[in-house]
Amino acid sequence: MIQLSGVSKEYRVGPVKVTALADVSFGIEKGEFTVLAGPSGSGKTTLLRLLYRDEMPTEGEIRVAGYDVTRLRRSKIPQLRRAIGVVFQDAKLLPGRTVYENVAFVLRVLGAPRREMTARVMQVLKAVGLSARAQALPAQLSLGEQQRAALARALVKEPALLLADEPTGNLDEAIAEEILDLLKEIWSRGTTILLATHRATLADQLKRRTLVLHRGRLLKDED
Ligand SMILES: Nc1ncnc2c1ncn2[C@@H]1O[C@H](COP(=O)(O)OP(=O)(O)OP(=O)(O)O)[C@@H](O)[C@H]1O
Ligand SMILES: [Mg+2]
Structure with missing residues (x-):
């Protein structure tokens, strides 16, 4: 469902270059529930944004739901986004x-x-x-x-793929748990889920494969 190879992302802020992601590679199969963990500023949101072509990587290859994301024509972007549901920390x-x-x-x-x-x-x-x-x-x-x-x-x-960026960030524990239960239910019905969170306890609690980012690098990938 998702395949990243050697993906890097640099942002330019005036004369300064910020490395948000550095040489990230991993794959996620259809039907997986994966957690993307890492402290604030480690690159989680940037990574999600690359997946639905909200940003382009500086380097590397990205495939999502059968689309070659970096080579996708502008006119095909809506098709890619049709396959991807996104939820943010604030409901927007x-x-x-x-x-x-x-x-x-x-x-x-x-x-x-x-x-x-x-x-x-x-x-x-x-x-x-x-x-x-x-x-x-x-x-x-x-x-x-x-x-x-x-x-x-x-x-x-x-959507075949649901990207959730800190969807429980503003919620107290009990309500956050309800949202997580809902995500699990959605997953059990076949949707592939990638959930980004900076809360290590949440990642542990979910007991799912966890990709850990640190300063833009993929530190570990554990089941
Ligand atoms: N549009 C942007 N322009 C410049 N720098 C950016 C931009 N977006 C992110 N960055 C920088 O890239 C790095 C990674 O940011 P990102 O938002 O991906 O982190 P995050 O892991 O989602 O953090 P958080 O847990 O706080 O949401 C940070 O250093 C950030 O300042
Ligand atoms: Mg973020």
């Missing part, structure tokens, strides 16, 4: 739209038929336990509920 919901509309929006952009839309949106809201909150605005939701809505939005296009 559209504030003026209801939960329902936030999720439906994705299908509208993808050109899904109107008839199917309501059923698919309600189905995914049910899966994340938000059926009763479909007509609420994001500001009327708890942080945990906002994160569930963000998950629903990522999942409604049925």
Whole structure:
């Protein structure tokens, strides 16, 4: 599902070069649940952004869901992104739209038929336990509920790969646990998941293969 070979990423900030990733190589099979761990600034978000072509690497090869990401034509980027759901630490919901509309929006952009839309949106809201909150605005939701809505939005296009960047970062422990349980459930239904976190305890708790980044280098890769 994911294959990185010799991937490096340098950012230029004025005259200064920042190495965010240095010679990273690894593979993730379809159906795996993998944790991407490492302290703040180690390159986790950068790595995820490379996977959905939000950034280009300075060097190296990247394959995701059958796409040669670095050689992908601009016109094909939407196809790549259709295969990838992304959730961030802050839910990034559209504030003026209801939960329902936030999720439906994705299908509208993808050109899904109107008839199917309501059923698919309600189905995914049910899966994340938000059926009763479909007509609420994001500001009327708890942080945990906002994160569930963000998950629903990522999942409604049925992506083969789900990238989660600190999805429990703003949540207290009990609610974070609920989100993790939800991720495991999504995974058990066949979605490949890559979860980035700087919290080592969370990585341990999940008992999944863990890729550890340190200053942009892949330190260890353990099951
Ligand atoms: N757009 C950017 N421009 C310049 N430097 C950047 C940019 N994005 C990230 N960096 C730098 O790259 C390095 C890796 O950052 P990144 O955000 O990938 O880390 P992270 O592991 O996600 O950290 P955190 O746990 O705090 O989210 C850091 O030194 C950061 O300052
Ligand atoms: Mg980050």
